[in-house]
Amino acid sequence: MSTQLLKWAYEELADAGVASPQADAEVLLAHALGVDRSELRRLMVLGREVPDDAAAVFAGLVSRRAAREPLQHLTGVAAFRHLELAVGPGVFVPRPETEEVAQVAIDEAAKVVGERGSAVVVDLCTGTGAIALAVATEVPGTRVHAVELDKDAHAWAERNVDALSAEVASARAGTKAGTGPGETPERIVRLVKGDARTALYGIDGLADVVVSNPPYVPSDAVPVDPEVAEHDPAVALYGLGPDGLEVPRGITDAAARLLRPGGLYVMEHAEVQAEAARDMVLAARDADGLPVFGEPETRKDLTGRHRMVVARRLGPERSAG
Numbered sequence: 001m002s003t004q005l006l007k008w009a010y011e012e013l014a015d016a017g018v019a020s021p022q023a024d025a026e027v028l029l030a031h032a033l034g035v036d037r038s039e040l041r042r043l044m045v046l047g048r049e050v051p052d053d054a055a056a057v058f059a060g061l062v063s064r065r066a067a068r069e070p071l072q073h074l075t076g077v078a079a080f081r082h083l084e085l086a087v088g089p090g091v092f093v094p095r096p097e098t099e100e101v102a103q104v105a106i107d108e109a110a111k112v113v114g115e116r117g118s119a120v121v122v123d124l125c126t127g128t129g130a131i132a133l134a135v136a137t138e139v140p141g142t143r144v145h146a147v148e149l150d151k152d153a154h155a156w157a158e159r160n161v162d163a164l165s166a167e168v169a170s171a172r173a174g175t176k177a178g179t180g181p182g183e184t185p186e187r188i189v190r191l192v193k194g195d196a197r198t199a200l201y202g203i204d205g206l207a208d209v210v211v212s213n214p215p216y217v218p219s220d221a222v223p224v225d226p227e228v229a230e231h232d233p234a235v236a237l238y239g240l241g242p243d244g245l246e247v248p249r250g251i252t253d254a255a256a257r258l259l260r261p262g263g264l265y266v267m268e269h270a271e272v273q274a275e276a277a278r279d280m281v282l283a284a285r286d287a288d289g290l291p292v293f294g295e296p297e298t299r300k301d302l303t304g305r306h307r308m309v310v311a312r313r314l315g316p317e318r319s320a321g
């Protein structure tokens with residue numbers, strides 16, 4: 001029965017142009033049954049019937065997915081590295097390629113913590129809080145600040161920060177370092193609502209790492225996938241200006257202001273923006289009109305596409321000429 005249901009769902013989703021119809025059908029059936037995918041497979045091997053109420057829920061989910069609602073909006077969660085983040089309308093769904101951008105920030109933060117005992121990391125344009133929370137949970141000893149402009153996205157980030165802060169506190173409680181009964185757990189990420197280009201003046205020059213996946217799509221390059229065009233918020237996609245890099249330029253200036261000399265900047269961009277992103281970083285200037293970043297480097301994602309620019313903040317000796 002579940003095999004027939006899955007076959008029907010696969011055909012519906014494939015006909016609708018969904019990129020991964022088999023996987024999506026399985027995720028949705030597992031969601032309707034309230035189990036994970038490995039348990040779903042076990043139930044299928046055992047030839048278990050799908051109860052009528054779950055089959056009806058599944059049919060509804062398949063029809064919404066066939067109308068190209070994002071899979072993660074239907075399940076309410078998005079996987080990002082080892083995290084499960086709450087997502088839904090009003091917030092950008094974190095992408096696998098951003099896991100690589102987070103990896104660069106995580107590696108640098110771990111190195112700094114190893115050398116100095118602690119590290120300050122800033123995630124500009126945090127959305128769900130994905131990068132900030134990955135750093136905070138994977139690198140103990142980091143103080144992570146995250147900035148989000150949009151009120152709906154900020155509310156999703158708050159929800160994720162609070163949920164993971166509670167998880168961390170409860171894990172620590174097992175080791176006596178958690179919160180007591182009735183206490184609110186300390187947030188593992190300091191979340192700020194505002195424009196990332198002008199936020200966090202209190203920590204100017206103190207950040208070891210600034211990481212960002214800002215909006216960078218040019219206004220005339222409307223994404224083809226309905227999941228993106230119709231469901232990711234415009235403020236999360238379009239970077240403004242003729243090249244889509246107006247917001248990223250402001251983010252790069254903010255990174256220059258926030259980083260200590262020697263600190264690392266990593267920013268995601270589109271594959272076609274690699275050269276323009278390097279030029280943008282090279283063009284950043286301090287208040288005296290001097291360059292602020294050393295030679296920028298373009299790095300690839302796991303599929304070999306040029307998707308991020310990485311550069312180090314120069315020290316005063318270089319800026320001074």
Ligand SMILES: C[S@@+](CC[C@H](N)C(=O)[O-])C[C@H]1O[C@@H](n2cnc3c(N)ncnc32)[C@H](O)[C@@H]1O
Pocket residue numbers: 092093094095098124125126127128129130131147148149150153194195196197212213214215216235236237247
């Ligand atoms: C491409 S999404 C990335 C979200 C998250 N970093 C991720 O990788 O999943 C860009 C995010 O930047 C936010 N944003 C856009 N302009 C901003 C600004 N000037 N300051 C702060 N956040 C901004 C959007 O609301 C959106 O949540």
